Amino acid sequence: MALSGLDIYKLLPKTNCRECGFVTCLAFAMQLVKRQALPEKCPYLSEQAKSALDAASRPPIKLVVIGEGEDKLEIGNETVMFRHEEKFHHPTGLGFIIEDGLSSEEILKTVNKINALSFERIGCLLRPNLIAIKQNGDASVFAAAVKLVKEHTNLGLVLISKDASAQRSALEIAACGKPLIYGLDKNNLEAFTKLAVEFKVPLVVSLQDLSELSAVAGKLIAQGVEDLILDTGNKNIAEKIWDLTQIRRRGLYRSERSLGFPTIVTIEDSADRFDPILEAATYIAKYAGVVLIKANEPWQALSLLTLRQNIYTDPQRPLQVESKLYPIGNTSDKSPVLITTNFSLSYYTVLGEVEASKIPAYIMTIDTEGMSVLTAWAAEKFTPESISAAIDKYGLKEQVCHKQLVIPGYVAVMSGKLEDACGWQVAVGPKEASGIPSFLKNLQL
Amino acid sequence: MAELVYQKWSGKINETIIGAGPLSIKIGAEEGLPFLFKEGKIPNQPRIAFEVWDIAPADWPDELAGQYKDVFNNPLEWAGKCVQEYQAQAICLRLQGAHPDFGNKSAEEEARLIKDLLKALDVPLIILGCGDDNKDNEVLPVCSQAASGKRCLIGSAVGDNYRTLAVAVLADGHSIIAESPIDINIAKQLNILISDMGIPLERIVINPTIGALGYGLEYAYSIMERARLAALAGDKMMAMPFICFVGQETWRAKEAKAGEKEFPQWGPEAERGVAWESVTAVALLQAGADLLVMRHPKAIDCVRKYIEVSFKDNI
Ligand code: SF4
Numbered sequence: 183m184a185l186s187g188l189d190i191y192k193l194l195p196k197t198n199c200r201e202c203g204f205v206t207c208l209a210f211a212m213q214l215v216k217r218q219a220l221p222e223k224c225p226y227l228s229e230q231a232k233s234a235l236d237a238a239s240r241p242p243i244k245l246v247v248i249g250e251g252e253d254k255l256e257i258g259n260e261t262v263m264f265r266h267e268e269k270f271h272h273p274t275g276l277g278f279i280i281e282d283g284l285s286s287e288e289i290l291k292t293v294n295k296i297n298a299l300s301f302e303r304i305g306c307l308l309r310p311n312l313i314a315i316k317q318n319g320d321a322s323v324f325a326a327a328v329k330l331v332k333e334h335t336n337l338g339l340v341l342i343s344k345d346a347s348a349q350r351s352a353l354e355i356a357a358c359g360k361p362l363i364y365g366l367d368k369n370n371l372e373a374f375t376k377l378a379v380e381f382k383v384p385l386v387v388s389l390q391d392l393s394e395l396s397a398v399a400g401k402l403i404a405q406g407v408e409d410l411i412l413d414t415g416n417k418n419i420a421e422k423i424w425d426l427t428q429i430r431r432r433g434l435y436r437s438e439r440s441l442g443f444p445t446i447v448t449i450e451d452s453a454d455r456f457d458p459i460l461e462a463a464t465y466i467a468k469y470a471g472v473v474l475i476k477a478n479e480p481w482q483a484l485s486l487l488t489l490r491q492n493i494y495t496d497p498q499r500p501l502q503v504e505s506k507l508y509p510i511g512n513t514s515d516k517s518p519v520l521i522t523t524n525f526s527l528s529y530y531t532v533l534g535e536v537e538a539s540k541i542p543a544y545i546m547t548i549d550t551e552g553m554s555v556l557t558a559w560a561a562e563k564f565t566p567e568s569i570s571a572a573i574d575k576y577g578l579k580e581q582v583c584h585k586q587l588v589i590p591g592y593v594a595v596m597s598g599k600l601e602d603a604c605g606w607q608v609a610v611g612p613k614e615a616s617g618i619p620s621f622l623k624n625l626q627l
Numbered sequence: 628m629a630e631l632v633y634q635k636w637s638g639k640i641n642e643t644i645i646g647a648g649p650l651s652i653k654i655g656a657e658e659g660l661p662f663l664f665k666e667g668k669i670p671n672q673p674r675i676a677f678e679v680w681d682i683a684p685a686d687w688p689d690e691l692a693g694q695y696k697d698v699f700n701n702p703l704e705w706a707g708k709c710v711q712e713y714q715a716q717a718i719c720l721r722l723q724g725a726h727p728d729f730g731n732k733s734a735e736e737e738a739r740l741i742k743d744l745l746k747a748l749d750v751p752l753i754i755l756g757c758g759d760d761n762k763d764n765e766v767l768p769v770c771s772q773a774a775s776g777k778r779c780l781i782g783s784a785v786g787d788n789y790r791t792l793a794v795a796v797l798a799d800g801h802s803i804i805a806e807s808p809i810d811i812n813i814a815k816q817l818n819i820l821i822s823d824m825g826i827p828l829e830r831i832v833i834n835p836t837i838g839a840l841g842y843g844l845e846y847a848y849s850i851m852e853r854a855r856l857a858a859l860a861g862d863k864m865m866a867m868p869f870i871c872f873v874g875q876e877t878w879r880a881k882e883a884k885a886g887e888k889e890f891p892q893w894g895p896e897a898e899r900g901v902a903w904e905s906v907t908a909v910a911l912l913q914a915g916a917d918l919l920v921m922r923h924p925k926a927i928d929c930v931r932k933y934i935e936v937s938f939k940d941n942i
Contacts, residue, residue: 264849264852264853264856265845265848265849265852266849266852266853301892301893303841392631418936418937418939418940419662419933419936419937420662420663420664420937420938420941423662423663424662424663424664424665427663428631428632431632432631432632435632436632454929455898456898456901456902456905456925456929457929457932457933459902459905459906460905460906460909460929460930460933461933463906463909463910464909464913467848467910467913467914468913479894479898480892480893480894481893481894481895481898481899481902482898482902484882484893484894484899485840485882485899485902485903485906486906488840488841488882489840489844489906489910491841492840492841492844492845492848492910493845493848493910495845497845497849527842527843531842531881534881554843556808557808557809560808614879616879616881
């Protein structure tokens with residue numbers, strides 16, 4: 183639970199000795215609340231004060247890291263139930279499952295396929311995060327598969343096996359990459375705890391029942407195992423949503439430390455190509471820290487990664503591009519000039535169509551604080567005045583020898599006023615970006 | 628050890644009935660957040676309507692158009708195919724052909740089509756105008772009258788053009804779609820204006836204006852969550868079910884339309900388009916969608932199965 187400035191002040195020595203760098207204990211307390219100072223700055227804190235401050239500063243849902251290096255995955259540290267309340271912080275890790283029983287060639291082929299899943303959307307690179315190796319046969323086969331995968335990917339690994347000795351042999355090969363071990367249940371609790379401590383790797387706790395899950399996680403915390411991820415096993419969609427919601431609520435609203443961890447969901451394999459994707463989409467929207475799935479076709483990955491991008495976009499700060507004049511292709515002073523907003527989606531949609539048209543053109547983005555064309559127009563950020571100002575600011579006159587602008591079809595109503603304001607001739611483009619190629623082909627400058 | 632956290636809500640979503648016969652559907656009436664069956668009653672499954680046009684759509688991508696090519700030019704057969712072959716629970720007829728740029732069909736022509744459709748169909752009918760305010764104000768009242776007593780859902784009323792439609796819908800016993808541009812305040816204001824015209828609240832359905840997956844989905848997602856939370860907290864002017872035009876938005880998205888030749892790294896378009904439409908739908912269901920208007924039969928089938936599986940043992 184968060185402490186107030188006064189709560190914290192009560193924990194301090196109240197001697198105003200200034201050794202913390204602040205004039206009074208109260209001033210120091212006020213900085214602690216804002217997290218602008220560290221408790222360690224005061225040399226006179228009692229043990230009780232230290233642990234109280236520690237608990238208060240602990241995030242309600244722990245940040246857990248899987249993998250290492252540039253491709254490591256960070257999940258947890260979430261603060262809200264609904265994205266509009268603030269934002270969702272750490273995008274759901276998407277991982278693909280490979281069975282260890284496949285031949286080496288098949289494993290390699292799958293690994294390479296997963297490595298290649300990479301899509302650029304509105305200026306961001308979308309990629310999966312994890313490869314999970316699932317044990318079916320004996321320990322040596324599992325370890326060999328883990329070794330093979332590790333040698334061929336930078337993605338973080340998940341080791342799926344209930345067999346502690348198989349996990350051990352895999353960890354001896356892969357522990358340095360901080361894999362996630364997934365397979366702990368009531369029966370192998372001790373052995374798995376030992377593995378997590380010994381190899382310093384994060385651990386999934388799987389139990390169907392929430393109170394049992396909380397109890398076991400509590401025991402693990404007491405033993406110093408704190409990089410935990412929670413799983414409630416295979417259930418129907420509605421029950422799963424309930425579990426994920428409860429875990430998030432109990433972490434956030436009840437500060438229940440033993441449920442204050444990110445979650446993982448494994449999607450049951452299915453013969454249907456769509457069902458698993460719809461299930462995975464559900465848990466991306468509803469609080470899962472990691473989703474593991476077998477379906478790894480590009481169209482399946484693309485739709486899930488795009489949903490993740492949508493849900494985890496900061497609602498207070500829409501994705502924006504710099505507002506400026508962008509030359510696209512081999513532009514000359516005769517190239518047309520298209521106007522749009524600096525909302526990423528608007529810009530990249532227009533960009534895609536201009537590129538597809540193969541006609542070199544300028545795109546001038548107006549600073550609308552990331553609002554789309556219609557919204558910005560309604561909010562009076564996308565106006566004849568702001569466009570005129572941009573023409574001067576970006577020196578459009580020096581770039582092109584003509585005096586014509588193309589505006590989005592949705593704001594056709596402003597064309598007269600815009601012509602008056604800037605003295606340029608205004609052509610009304612299509613409403614939908616998809617009409618741009620044919621529009622550009624017929625445009626007379 | 629802490630207990631389960633239940634959230635108690637004082638408000639409840641209105642229940643809207645669409646259709647007059649034995650196959651009429653009920654949407655809304657939730658007493659809690661989507662899919663949290665243990666917290667509040669969710670008596671009605673979200674429903675899916677097949678989108679049918681009065682003219683052959685010119686801009687539907689091949690993968691989609693191909694599903695209906697044998698019936699594309701005949702709305703009666705098209706709707707019939709949706710019901711017989713795909714077990715459609717509702718039909719959403721878009722009167723695109725009334726648009727001055729797309730055929731300019733007369734109000735009488737459209738009303739005749741509505742009459743024929745209602746005679747041929749047992750499932751509920753949703754009727755959409757062509758989007759041209761003047762023409763819609765001419766056509767929709769006549770269509771509304773032609774469907775009098777059939778409890779259709781008709782749209783869309785918007786902030787600066789709702790009166791004509793509201794008057795017709797009220798007189799003929801239908802419900803109305805209130806459309807607002809991804810803005811919770813405008814949505815609420817429009818509901819107030821429409822209810823001031825005398826339309827009971829349970830005959831208003833909100834169209835929050837959605838974006839497809841990758842195209843602003845998250846804006847509608849959060850507006851819907853906010854509206855739903857406000858409604859459950861007791862705001863009666865937000866307590867309407869949501870209708871979401873999933874098909875219309877999805878099939879404009881490049882990722883749903885573009886061929887594999889153009890984007891080999893995206894995989895085959897047949898699956899991609901269906902995935903795009905069904906993932907958009909599922910995400911919106913998570914935000915509280917009650918009625919989805921969709922296009923591809925395979926996507927509709929997937930989402931319907933998803934809803935049925937989730938609701939199994941839960942009602
Ligand atoms: S060092 Fe500690 S005791 Fe001294 S002023 Fe700062 S908070 Fe107070």
